[in-house]
Amino acid sequence: MLYPSVDKLKSQIDSKYSLVALASKRARQLHEHGDDKLASYVSAKPVGKALEEIAEGALTQVHQDESAIYDDEI
DSSP, rough: OSSSSSHHHHSSSSSSSHHHHHHHHHHHHHHHHOOOSSSSOSSSHHHHHHHHHHHHHHSOOOOOOOOOGGGGGG
């Protein structure tokens, strides 16, 4: 069984696509820097740790201004 459950994750983040984007960015940060937000994790892999952080509310989605233009979009 998947831990944390998709239902618990969906209660924290509004869509599956946003969940995947947030978890992947956080997993990359964990892999490169090892900046843990929780005291202990069930999972040993960065993606699992990122999902656990989202489920516990230690990691939240930040809404960006849609009119902003970023360097990589030019």
